[in-house]
Structure formats: C-alpha cells, structure tokens
Amino acid sequence: SSNKVKQIWSAGDAVVNAWLSIPSGFAAEVIAQCGFDSVTVDMQHGVQDYMSMVECFQAMRSHPVTPMARVPWNEPGIIGKALDGGAYGLICPMVNTAQEAKSLVSYAKYPPDGTRSNGPIRAGMYSAPGTYQKTANEEIVILPMVETKTSVENMEAILDVHGIDGVYIGPTDLGFSYGLGPKVDHTEPKILRIYEKVVKECNKRKLYPGIHCGGAEGAARAINMGFKLVTLSDEAGLMSAYAKLQVNQTREM
Ligand code: 3PY
Ligand code: MG
Numbered sequence: 001s002s003n004k005v006k007q008i009w010s011a012g013d014a015v016v017n018a019w020l021s022i023p024s025g026f027a028a029e030v031i032a033q034c035g036f037d038s039v040t041v042d043m044q045h046g047v048q049d050y051m052s053m054v055e056c057f058q059a060m061r062s063h064p065v066t067p068m069a070r071v072p073w074n075e076p077g078i079i080g081k082a083l084d085g086g087a088y089g090l091i092c093p094m095v096n097t098a099q100e101a102k103s104l105v106s107y108a109k110y111p112p113d114g115t116r117s118n119g120p121i122r123a124g125m126y127s128a129p130g131t132y133q134k135t136a137n138e139e140i141v142i143l144p145m146v147e148t149k150t151s152v153e154n155m156e157a158i159l160d161v162h163g164i165d166g167v168y169i170g171p172t173d174l175g176f177s178y179g180l181g182p183k184v185d186h187t188e189p190k191i192l193r194i195y196e197k198v199v200k201e202c203n204k205r206k207l208y209p210g211i212h213c214g215g216a217e218g219a220a221r222a223i224n225m226g227f228k229l230v231t232l233s234d235e236a237g238l239m240s241a242y243a244k245l246q247v248n249q250t251r252e253m
Contacts, residue, residue, distance in 0.1 A: 002127070003088050003139045005038050005066045005229070006165075009208050014223045017068070017210070019234035021045070023052030025059035031235050032060035040068040042234065043078070044093050050081055054122065057086040068141070074100055076107040080116055083108060086123045088140055091168045091210075095144030098157035104144055105163035109137045113163060141165045143210055143229075147173035152194055159201050166208035166228065167198060184233075185218030192225075199226035215241075 001007055008015050018036040020028055023046075032039055039060050041053040048056070057067045068089030069082040079090065092104050106114040110133055124132040142163060146155060147170030159167065171191075172182035180188060186195075195211070202209040203226065210229030213219040214237075219230035232238070 001139060002135075003066055003141065004064060005068075005089055005141050006139070008037055009228055014227065015210075015229040016219070017229055017231040018065075019046075019070075019212075019231050020056055021047055021234045021236045023048050023055075025052075025055040027235055028056035029059040029063075032063040032065050036065055036232075038066040038068050038089060038229075040070055040089070040091060040231065041087075042070045043082070044070050044072045046070075046234070050078075050085065053082065053087075054085045057122075066141075074104050074107075074144075076115070079104070079107040080119075083116065083136070083140065084120050084123055086126065088123075088126075089143070090140065091143045091145060093145045093170065094147060094151075094173070095158065096148055096150040097154050098161050101144045101158045101161040101164060105142060105161060108140060108142050109163060113137050143168040145170050145173075146198060147171075147177070149177045152197075155198065156201055159205055159207060164207065166202055166210060168210040168229070169195065169198060169212065171212055184212065184214035185221070195222075195225055195227075202228075 005015050015037045018031045018039040020041045041048050041056045043053060053069055060067060066088050067086055069087040070091040071078050071082055074092050074095060090108055095101050095104060110116045120132045142165050144164055144167055146167045171184050171186050175181055175183050198209050208228040211222050211227050212231045213222055215233050219232055222230050
C-alpha cells in the first residue's frame with residue numbers, strides 16, 4: 001500500500017495522528033513537519049470547511065503524512081467531496097448501527113464495492129493518471145466512530161461490516177452517553193472495559209482500533225492497551241496548552 005497508515009499497521013505499529021481544527025494551510029504545514037504519521041482535518045467540530053480542508057491538504061503534501069478527514073456526518077455528499085479533495089482516510093462520527101456502517105462504506109467506495117461517484121478532481125493528482133480509481137477502494141482507510149452507548153451495544157455487528165478498517169473512539173461523546181461528562185482521557189473502569197472490548201473484537205477481525213486522546217500520556221496508555229491509531233489533542237489545544245504554560249512560567253519567574 002502507498003498509504004502510510006496501512007504500512008504502519010502492516011508492520012504491527014501504532015499510527016500517531018494529528019488533528020486540525022484551525023482553517024489554515026500554514027497551521028497544517030507547521031503540524032505536518034512535526035513527525036506525525038497522519039493528519040486529520042476535522043470538519044465536524046473543527047473550524048474547517050471544504051475549502052480549508054483542501055488548503056490544509058495542499059500544505060501538508062510535501063511531508064510524509066497521510067491526509068485524512070473527519071467528515072461532519074455520515075452523508076454521501078461531503079464524504080465524496082472529502083475523498084475527491086484528497087483524503088486517504090475517513091473518520092465518520094456517530095455511526096451507531098451496522099446499517100449505518102454499511103452506508104458509510106458504500107459512500108466511500110467505487111462500484112462494485114460501493115456507490116461513490118466518479119470525479120477525483122484533486123485526489124487523482126496523488127498518483128499516475130488513471131490509477132487512482134483502480135486503487136482507491138483498497139487504499140482509503142475507513143473508520144466509523146464508536147462514541148455512543150448504542151454503538152457499543154452494536155459494536156460486533158458494526159465490526160462485521162465488510163470494508164471498514166477499524167473504528168475510532170470519540171471519548172467525549174462516549175462519556176456523555178454513559179452519563180460521565182465529556183472527558184477525553186477516561187480512566188473509569190466502565191469505559192476502560194469498553195475500550196478493552198473494542199481492542200479485542202478488532203484484533204479478532206484483523207481490524208485497527210483508533211482513539212482520540214488528550215496528549216502523550218493518554219495516547220501512550222491507549223497504545224499499551226492495543227490501540228493502533230492515537231490522536232494527540234488538536235493543534236488548537238496543543239497551541240493553547242503550551243502558550244498557557246509559557247505565560248504562567250513567565251509570571252512565576
Ligand atoms: C469525541 O470525543 O466525541 C470526539 O468526537 C473526538 O473528537
Ligand atoms: Mg464526538
């Protein structure tokens with residue numbers, strides 16, 4: 001595979017993913033040279049739209065990172081556009097049932113595996129002319145999000161859907177759904193048991209579990225649990241945390 005995410009998974013390692021909330025090619029360029037394996041533009045909660053996603057992808061193109069998108073919803077219009085714009089990985093929020101996961105796969109894959117419409121206007125420029133459509137179904141990573149009680153209850157059926165590469169846990173929505181509040185790095189036993197089950201069921205099917213983390217500490221814990229893709233906060237969060245630290249240290253000196 002030419003997709004770095006798939007290469008890392010084949011080697012048995014974990015992908016370290018960045019998350020972009022700021023609609024700026026320059027912010028994307030700064031992040032893309034920090035050593036991440038993949039960089040995800042967040043069009044759900046990030047201050048990102050389609051054009052800023054394209055701009056971020058352009059800015060990261062000269063760095064060895066897989067461009068990915070978190071789409072705002074499981075909807076064929078934006079999924080097709082995100083892929084046409086150059087996303088080689090899709091993270092899709094709030095996938096609660098096997099049927100919703102099947103729809104996601106269908107929107108993201110060309111026939112005969114799915115119903116994606118032809119027109120990789122920018123994505124086609126990543127490979128030799130005429131080759132994109134031949135390899136896209138295999139190369140593109142599809143990760144439905146497990147982030148509700150319902151999706152946990154349907155987890156095994158969701159993981160049995162042909163064409164997904166794994167799942168991505170949204171800890172804040174998951175916490176909400178279990179009455180715990182929107183926290184990122186959960187340590188509550190009832191949430192950890194869900195994480196253990198996600199890892200176990202993914203391993204059984206040769207799928208790859210991913211999770212959103214607050215930073216290095218949560219990410220390291222997740223990797224030790226068996227997660228194969230970890231996101232380190234987002235660029236706005238990293239910037240804010242480091243800026244606050246600097247301000248506070250200055251005042252203390
Ligand atoms: C969640 O925590 O719910 C997410 O979607 C991560 O961004
Ligand atoms: Mg969420």
